[in-house]
Amino acid sequence: MTQPALSIKDLDVTLGGLPVVRGLDLHARAGEFVSILGPSGSGKSTTFGVLTGEVSADRGDVRITGDALHGGRSRVAYMPQRDALLPWRTVLNNLTLGLEVRGTKRAAAREKVRPLLEPFGLEGFENRYPAQLSGGMRQRAALLRTVAQEQPLLLLDEPFGALDALTRSQMQGWLENMWEKYRWTVVLITHDVREALFLSDRVYVFSPRPARVAAEIVVDFPRPRTQALFADPRFAALEAELLQQLTRA
Numbered sequence: 615m616t617q618p619a620l621s622i623k624d625l626d627v628t629l630g631g632l633p634v635v636r637g638l639d640l641h642a643r644a645g646e647f648v649s650i651l652g653p654s655g656s657g658k659s660t661t662f663g664v665l666t667g668e669v670s671a672d673r674g675d676v677r678i679t680g681d682a683l684h685g686g687r688s689r690v691a692y693m694p695q696r697d698a699l700l701p702w703r704t705v706l707n708n709l710t711l712g713l714e715v716r717g718t719k720r721a722a723a724r725e726k727v728r729p730l731l732e733p734f735g736l737e738g739f740e741n742r743y744p745a746q747l748s749g750g751m752r753q754r755a756a757l758l759r760t761v762a763q764e765q766p767l768l769l770l771d772e773p774f775g776a777l778d779a780l781t782r783s784q785m786q787g788w789l790e791n792m793w794e795k796y797r798w799t800v801v802l803i804t805h806d807v808r809e810a811l812f813l814s815d816r817v818y819v820f821s822p823r824p825a826r827v828a829a830e831i832v833v834d835f836p837r838p839r840t841q842a843l844f845a846d847p848r849f850a851a852l853e854a855e856l857l858q859q860l861t862r863a
């Protein structure tokens with residue numbers, strides 16, 4: 615049987631004496647799009663911190679494609695909530711950064727990211743600086759840098775949280791298309807119930823701190839998904855159910 619891309623079992627994390635995660639179990643299968651919804655401060659980013667190695671767990675079994683997380687090179691590619699691009703580096707030099715940090719020479723890293731410029735809508739913008747890009751383009755650049763690392767697991771922490779409503783909705787449609795094309799294994803943190811339902815195969819609802827899974831919802835709308843899905847009564851029903859789970863949590 616194939617190993618899940620991510621498996622977390624019975625995870626506990628304490629920060630500054632505060633129980634932040636308790637008995638958390640979750641998984642993502644290879645090629646699956648999974649979202650985490652939860653109240654603010656519930657421990658979502660802390661859970662990502664364990665996966666990136668920034669946060670130490672008290673206990674728990676965490677595996678990426680079957681291998682325990684310990685030391686060595688990280689096997690997750692992480693897109694943080696904010697400040698993802700370095701303002702003093704050109705777009706191209708930002709895009710190669712993730713690979714460079716992992717030890718790839720800049721020239722080789724450039725060869726890796728170039729084919730992604732067109733699908734990510736960044737062709738012709740390589741020599742600009744982040745401040746010269748629109749908000750949506752900056753987020754696409756941050757995502758390109760993340761996926762270019764070709765790791766078995768992509769962690770996206772509220773990638774569209776700071777965007778205006780129209781750009782956000784365009785980016786959700788674009789990401790759905792890109793996921794269809796590349797089938798990355800994604801775990802997405804979001805506060806947006808509709809975003810989670812539109813993009814995901816499954817949604818986990820976290821309890822308030824300390825985080826554990828309060829509900830798990832399978833989202834089996836056919837793909838490709840378009841904005842028309844928002845008008846589907848089954849979408850509205852699932853949205854209502856998720857909101858109820860969140861309120862109950």
Ligand SMILES: Nc1ncnc2c1ncn2[C@@H]1O[C@H](COP(=O)(O)OP(=O)(O)OP(=O)(O)O)[C@@H](O)[C@H]1O
Pocket residue numbers: 629630632634652653654655656657658659660661823
């Ligand atoms: N280093 C720390 N020491 C003590 N407490 C911390 C530390 N880091 C985070 N916390 C607390 O842990 C809790 C969980 O934080 P976390 O950032 O994981 O929540 P979150 O669910 O990602 O929140 P948000 O949705 O607002 O981003 C918060 O209450 C936070 O104050």
